[in-house]
Amino acid sequence: MIAYIIRRLLYAIPILIGVNLITFLLFFVVNSPDDIARMQLGAKRVTPEAIEKWKAERGYDKPLVWNAAAPGVAKATDTILFDKSVRMFALDFGRADDGRDIALEIRSRMGPSLAIAIPTFILGLFVTVSFALLLVFFRNTALDVGGVVLCVAAMSISGLFYIIGGQYLVSKVWNLVPISGYSGGLDAGKFLILPVLISVVGGIGASARWYRTLFLEEINKDYVRTARAKGLSELHVLFRHVLKNAMIPILTGVVVVIPLLFMGSLLLESFFGIPGLGSYTIDAIGSQDFAVVRSMVFIGSVLYIVGLLLTDISYTLVDPRVRLK
Amino acid sequence: MSGPDVRHVVEPLLDVRGLIAELDTPAGIARAVDGLDFEVRAGETMALLGESGCGKSMTAGALMRLLPDVGYIAGGSVKLAGRELTTLTEAQMRESRGSDMAMIFQEPATSLNPVLTVLQQIGEVLATHRGLRGAPARARALELLNAVGIPDAARRLDEYPFQFSGGMKQRAMIAMALAGEPRLLIADEPTTALDVTIQAQVLDLLARLQRERGMAVLLITHDLGVVARMAHQIGVMYAGQLIEQAPRAAFFTRPAHPYSKLLFDALPDAARHGRGELATIPGSVPPLTTAFTGCRLADRCPQAWSRCRDEAPAWHEAGEAQRVRCHLYDPAETARAAPTATAPSTVVADGRIEAGQARLLSVRDLKVHFPIRRGVLQRVVGHVRAVDGVSLDIRPGRTLALVGESGCGKTTVGKAILRLIEPTGGTVSLDGQDVGSLSRSALRSLRARMQMVFQDPYGSLNPRMRVGEIIGEGMGALQQGGDGMAVARLLEQVGLRADMADRYPHEFSGGQRQRIAIARSLAVQPALIVCDEPTSALDVSVQAQILNLLGRLQRDMGLAYLFITHNIAVVEHLAHDVAVMYLGRIVEIGSVDQVLGAPRHPYTKALLSAVPRADLDAATLPQKLTGDLPSPADPPSGCHFHPRCPRAQARCRTDVPVLEGHDGRQAVACWFAD
Amino acid sequence: MFRPVFLWSDILLWAMVAGCIALAVYCRRQDYLRRAWRRVGESGVAMASATILAAFVSVGLLDSLHYQPRLPAQEGSSEVQYAPEVLSALDALVADLRLNKEKTYSAPLATHAFAKETMERDGVQTRDYPRLKWGGAHLEEVAGRDSDLARRAASGAFYGLLLWAVVVGVAVGWMALARGAPYGATCRTVWRPDTATTRPIAWRAVFVTLAVLCVIGGVTAAWAAGYHVFGTDKVGQDVLYLSLKSVRTALLIGTLTTLVTLPLAVALGLIAGFRGGWWDDAIQYLYTVLNSIPGVLLIAAMVLMMQVIIDTHPEWFETAAERADARLLALCFILGLTSWTGLCRLLRAETLKLRELDYVQAARAFGVGDARIMARHILPNLMHIVLIALVMDFSGLVLSEAVLSYIGIGVDSSMNSFGTMINAARLELSREPVVWWSLAAAFVLMLALVLAANLFADAVRDAFDPRFQWRARRILKKVAA
Ligand SMILES: Nc1ncnc2c1ncn2[C@@H]1O[C@H](COP(=O)(O)OP(=O)(O)OP(=O)(O)O)[C@@H](O)[C@H]1O
Ligand code: SF4
Ligand code: SF4
Ligand SMILES: [Mg+2]
Secondary structure (H helix, E strand, O other), rough: OOOHHHHHHHHHHHHHHHHHHHHHHHHEEEOOOOOOOOHHHHHOOHHHHHHHHHHHHOOOOOOOOOOOOOOOOHHHHOOOOHHHHHHHOOOOEEOOOOOEEHHHHHHHHHHHHHHHHHHHHHHHHHHHHHHHHHHHHHOHHHHHHHHHHHHHHHHHOOOOHHHHHHHHHHHOOOOOOOOOOOOOHHHHHHHHHHHHHHHHHHHHHHHHHHHHHHHHHOOOOHHHHHHHHOOHHHHHHHHHHHHHHHHHHHHHHHHOHHHHHOOOOHHHHHHHHHOOOHHHHHHHHOOOOOOHHHHHHHHHHHHHHHHHHHHHHOOOOHHHHHOOO | OOHHHHHHHEEEEEEEEEEEEEEOOOOOEEEEEEEEEEEEEOOEEEEEEOOOOOOHHHHHHHHHHHOOEEEEEEEEEEEOOOOEEOOOOOOHHHHHHHOOEEOOOOOOOHHHOOOOOOHHHHHHHHHHHHOOOOHHHHHHHHHHHHHHOOOOOHOOOOOOOOHHHHHHHHHHHHHHHHOOOEEEOOOEEEOOOOHHHHHHHHHHHHHHHHHHHEEEEEEEOOHHHHHHHHEEEEEEEEEEEEEEEHHHHHHHHHOHHHHHHHHHHHOOOOOOOOOOOOOOOOOOOOOOOOOOOOEEEEOOOOOHHHHHHOOOOOEEEEEOOOEEEHHHHOOHHHOOOOOOOOOOOOOOOOOOOOOOOOOOEEEEEEEEEEEEEOOOOEEEEEEEEEEEEEEEOOOOOEEEEEOOOOOOHHHHHHHHHHOOOOOEEEEEEEOOOOHOOOOOHHHHHHHHOEEEEEOOOOOEEEEEEEHHHHHHHHHHHOOOOOOOOOOOOHHHHHOOOHHHHHHHHOOOOHHHHHHHHHHHHHOOOOOOOEEEOOOOOOOHHHHHHHHHHHHHHHHHOOOOOOOOOOHHHHHHHOEEEEEEEEEEEEEEEEEEEHHHOOOOOOOHHHHHHHHHOHHHHHHHHOOOOOOOOOOOOOOOOOOOOOOOOOOOOOOHHHOOOOEEEEOOEEEEEOOOOO | OOOEOHHHHHHHHHHHHHHHHHHHHOOOOOOOHHHHHOOOOOOHHHHHHHHHHHHHHHHHHHHHOOOEEEEOOOOOOOOOEOOOOEEEEHHOOOOHHHHHHOOOEEOOOOOOOOOEEEEEOEEEEEEEOEEEEOOOOOOOOOOHHHHHHHHHHHHHHHHHHHHHHHHHHOOOOOOOOOOOOOHHHHHOOOOOOOOOOOOOOOHHHHHHHHHHHHHHHHHHHHOOOOOOOOOOOOOOEHHHHHHHHHHHHHHHHHHHHHHHHHHHHHHHHHHHHHHHHHHHHHHHHHHHHHHHHHHHHHHHHHHHHHHHHHHOOOHOOOHHHHHHHHHHHHHHHHHHHHHHHHHHHHHHHHHHHHHHHHHHHHHHHHOOOOOOOOOOHHHHHHHHHHHHHHHHHHHHHHHHHHHHHHHHHOOOOOOOOHHHHHHHHHHHHHHHOOOOOOHHHHHHHHHHHHHHHHHHHHHHHHHHHOOOOOOOOOOOOOOOO
């Protein structure tokens, strides 16, 4: 088992290198730093000096991959590729266009993001799994058919409408909670409850339908027939036999996103004015702050890879066939 | 065994009257169980016998009220110990399931929950029906595992099903079924997925448990041999109906219904040894969605006449306690009376080719090892020795049967000969040409000389291609011009109509598909066909058709077969020579008469005695083998067979016996052979 | 009169239509495909959804025939000049909607503007809601609006039904001819099919849906001739017109993306699964790397870079329409590049299974080459997965367009799309009273499109995926004891 985890960890290294190469390609090769500088400075202020200054401020004034002018090993190391990659791996993301330190900013914004993401995740999982179990318990009845239609209808509505509609109804018409904003401490509750509820409701359709399919697939297996032949009640069969087996595919989809919860939600945070990483990313996209976007891409991939690792570990918890091999 | 006198004394435990169960299928309502009447007494085994799709499992499901989602009971009554089951509420029924009646299933591998330990799964029954939890439940579960003969039961309780072998899983299933102390045990094909030696163990176990506990057993099977070994009463099912009911002795001495007789005649058997044609039942079971008017067998019955088509036959007495659904036994039809036995199998001159003729195929020391990879860098930490030094010869026009239990490497031998799997070592030569050293293009032309027919007729035909294209593909690939005429000729050769070339595989039954697969391999006019269990997925009646076809093709075209099988009866019928395999090695090889008539190797003897025979002398005590087949990844030292061998001595543990024959007797690999 | 303009997206879209027709012909010839499609046809929900989708597709296709109108000849010049703006057949059809603009917001079917204005009435300066320039301008008396609407609705519905009757009459007549059955009998079997013994195509669902569409269309058209049915937006544009124009964008995003996804996923999945070894490692590595970058961020990064390219090369595009079109295509390309991995993984896994099947082994035993085995034995048995993935992806892509446009990495802001509509409208929710109609229009049309697509996709999956078996008609009888 330890060897298994070590092997998984080793797999992660080439993937991270690959991600780093892709971001490098995207941000430095597709458009040269000169192009970007020209665009960012705006047509009026473009002078060769201004471009050089812009590049120097950001450390973009080196050759891309090969520094023929440098001595020895520095030929390969004194380049944008090497410099930027090494800094990334050391979690040194440099400064944003507004001059603030990106790493610092990320650290301070993680809290609010998690404050929405974690309750959403837990509540959402609980609600969708229960709903799917309900549908499966009443399979082949009108309740099941109605539930599935409801799921399909729910997943046909854009997430934007859930947010806009929820904000409008709850905050504007009923005046129950503030429409947007954020504060630390206990006060945060009144700002968080609406976004959490909205994203749980918005996610029910697709996931409940998916879980229902998984449960139905399990329920047609031979061992379920065995369990019924033992005289167990339908609920017992559902919870002890079906749910436990269906957890394996469910985990694949669920555990991998846990680390990504740190990244927050782009839409919710920007609509509700919550100062998390999601709104940070959106703002960076809006203001074309490439350093921030690049950092977020890198962090996202690291978290995803951590998620893959967690998924593999969680398999060993629920599936004895993996644990004992 | 319960004689007729007992029958009158004991009230039936299970009493089924007019049971009807239907399925709502895309093709319409299928009446899978149609008016079933039978009873089972305590301490008695009733066997339901029938070909696939005749409604056996649906009957079991209806009794337990565990039908598939699209199924329902449409009528009739089921009384267990005088209590009507069909009208119980679901909650009452649940109390019955597992305690009054329990069930075991065909596939032990999928019928156990993979993520719960054996103790947890047995514990559920104990908690639900016996109110046992915690330590007492554990103690009881331990007793049960011991009772079903699982060694080292205390440790095994906390293991998961995947850590059990197939036979062990089925034992665990049985322990689970016994946990509720049922009075009726329904066993749905309990040994079909198991090897013969394991099957013998499990059948013995069932018989012993029944004796000890006085349970009634409803045994569902398609295997006449299993019936002969286990049953007291027999019910033959056909297309949803019972068509014959008889006590064991009467059934095996004098089967009455034409269908029952055909089943016996279609069985390949030593008694009719001599490679004659088997009796076949033409056609196949009619779909259950049909609205039957006459006798369901009318289209396939050799004795059918007009009345059979117009009027459904009622039950008629055919001897003591034996009754059949057939107009022939109608007292009014005495003129047709005493139906003669169906066409006896004709013995066809055996185109035996004299020994000494040049070898067609010669395999020397063939090895196939699959690497096992583990660890951080996927290092190879060992090998599965699927085939470990196999040598054999096949002469033109002859059949060599390769026999062995599952996982012993039979299929791998076949595929390695065709180079569908690259051998690890050894040589294969065809017509003196070394197959292993051929280049790709040379190999291609040699492909025309060797072909393969696969086990699963459903997996071996591409569902997206027309039959004509499937057959033509081989000819096209080997530049032999696959035109329509050639395809039509091939189809007719295997007993299909030429116009079927335009159809898709899904329109054909299993037997027809196997014919198509044979036509495909014949398309390139091979000299050798490797047949990998070509009939094991088929019903007895269809198996007979295919075996006849293979025999005829051999006589007409001088084909040689490497016939891979685990079915000894088929070997007796078809093969000239036999090789017995155990764990990647051949342990005995020789002519059929020698090996099957006077086996020398302890394994061969055990194997032969474990085969259930479809006759009354089945009671002869088999020479039982204990234990399971070891893993080929970690085979025992010395003679692979020593942990299970009754004759094993110290030497067997260290020295590998060589395959040797003396004085014209068959070769065996055993230090202490007869 | 005009000069046709071929935008790249038009060409691709029409090529896809041609491809679909070719595919349909192929499906008719392949027995198993025909049977599966027939099963789709037997489902009433699927056929109703297909009808709605067909309506959307016709709007989208009409909007994909572009031209530049000719300008009136100038005095003394014989030179032919064309307008700089690029119009489509749809624009020509609904010229009324396009051209009759108001000053700013107005509510659906309103006769007066949404905001008060200072105006002079009888020489006195007052602040009041001014009459609209077009909406209800034909009314003498504002109070007569409701009865006018009712009258128009009635005649609109009537003409709608008339059209419906003609279409259905012809369709049934054609069916009767094809079956060689009398007209009356055909009508009866279409309306009341014998579901007990046969499983007929659900024509009734098509005709009922068509009737509903015709009535809605008729009423809308009748109203639109005198009012802004969905109101107007900030700059006074008709919202109904904007919604109709958005349909094309949604359809393009949902379909053109597959042009990128499909070849990548199929080729790489097939090769990885079939070849194994080194190929498999490389392809798996590629999609794990791509997968590990969160989707939105990868799209954002790519779109930002594309924007830089477009901004730094203004000389590549002659008209604004061309630039918006290029950006749309690039977006489809980016969405495709980031979304092939899921399908590829599915196909790889399935290929691994198929590769071991006996019929592939049989083909090998004949010495059939790898390429041929992939083409004849593997690919046809993967097609159902591809098809299911395509129809399932469509609705997801339509929805993601809205989100991306909201984040600012979607289509060009000058291009009509549901995303740009929502984005423009959401800021106005804080007004008093609320400007809700743009959102409502986008909501209704998107829901109709995506729901129809989802329901249709479900039916396709049920018909093509062997794992979804047939479900019982719910007639489970009770025990007859
Ligand atoms: N590709 C493979 N990789 C690893 N092990 C394999 C592979 N193919 C077969 N084996 C192993 O080799 C052994 C022999 O397999 P084979 O399929 O030849 O048995 P068999 O006698 O034909 O069994 P059956 O009667 O069940 O078909 C088994 O233990 C099997 O698990
Ligand atoms: S009733 Fe007629 S067809 Fe049926 S089994 Fe008897 S003889 Fe044959
Ligand atoms: S060599 Fe020994 S262990 Fe092997 S079969 Fe012969 S007696 Fe048994
Ligand atoms: Mg095999």
